[in-house]
Amino acid sequence: MGVRVVLADDEPLLRAGLKVLLEADDRVDVVADVGDGQKLLDAVERHQPDVALIDVQMPVLDGLGALRVLAQQPDPPVAAVLTTFDLDEYVAQALELGAQGFLLKDAEPDALVRAVLDLAAGGAVLDPRITARLLPRMQLAGGRLREAQLLDALSGRERQVLNLVACGQSNAGIAAELGLTEATVKSYVSALLTKLGVSNRVQAALFVQRVQGGAS
Incomplete structure (x- = not known):
């Protein structure tokens, strides 16, 4: 059985594109794609995925709120945040809420698949472009x-x-x-x-x- 993934993003076209890219690799199975954080939580409960890819800005319940709820669950999926350069201020908050990966939405297809596989295997994934933006914000x-x-x-x-x-x-x-x-x-x-x-x-x-x- 492949790595089971739930996608959460409020842009239907983006979700559809990500699903096609991920499922082009037979090691990945997108079991659900949803448009808000509450539906993400429902999908996680229903499908018990290995990895959840989560947008930050979503209606009903945003990505940070969903991460906060997932962090309280006994066996949550590995969570990775999908973000853009103009939302990097949210990345530090997602990190504090237990996100194990940070991916830019324009990542190369092979990098996205590799990231999902690495996350499922217990690795941590940081897009270098996000790291370059994030580190100065985290200097104490x-x-x-x-x-x-x-x-x-x-x-x-x-x-x-x-x-x-x-x-x-x-x-x-x-x-x-x-x-x-x-x-x-x-x-x-x-x-x-x-x-x-x-x-x-x-x-x-x-x-x-x-x-x-x-x-x-």
């Missing part, structure tokens, strides 16, 4: 030195795992790269999130990029 005054010190306190193996997380690798990919079991990698990732004071892999990836950007 006086916080860069403390973040650098947190990174310096990690062991060599922890740094290896963290760097692969920052590249969007799933636990399985990290395990294969480092010759570890997935269970061991999962333990490393959980410990890293706690040590860095972040709540998910995307925040960990941005943490690394902030510090590296500040050091360059």
Whole structure:
């Protein structure tokens, strides 16, 4: 069975186009496409998808509201936000609500499919163009030195795992790269999130990029 996806966007033509692009790959199955956040929640309950691609601005319930509700569920799908350059102020809020991916609506078809597959495998997905816009908004005054010190306190193996997380690798990919079991990698990732004071892999990836950007 392929990766089960729910699309949520209030533009019918965009949804139709995304569905065609995704289902051109037989590893992806779009089980529902909806036009508002409440219908998204209904579709998630009905279809139990692996991945939800969510627009920010939608009627009835917007994307941030839908993310807030999904975050309270016991086993929600992996959520990725579909956005545009003029909505990047919402990305930081979506990150705080647990979004694991951020994709621009004009992403190349193969990049979109790869992103969905990576998300389903447990990876984090950040379009580089979004990252470039997002990082300056997330710089905390006086916080860069403390973040650098947190990174310096990690062991060599922890740094290896963290760097692969920052590249969007799933636990399985990290395990294969480092010759570890997935269970061991999962333990490393959980410990890293706690040590860095972040709540998910995307925040960990941005943490690394902030510090590296500040050091360059």
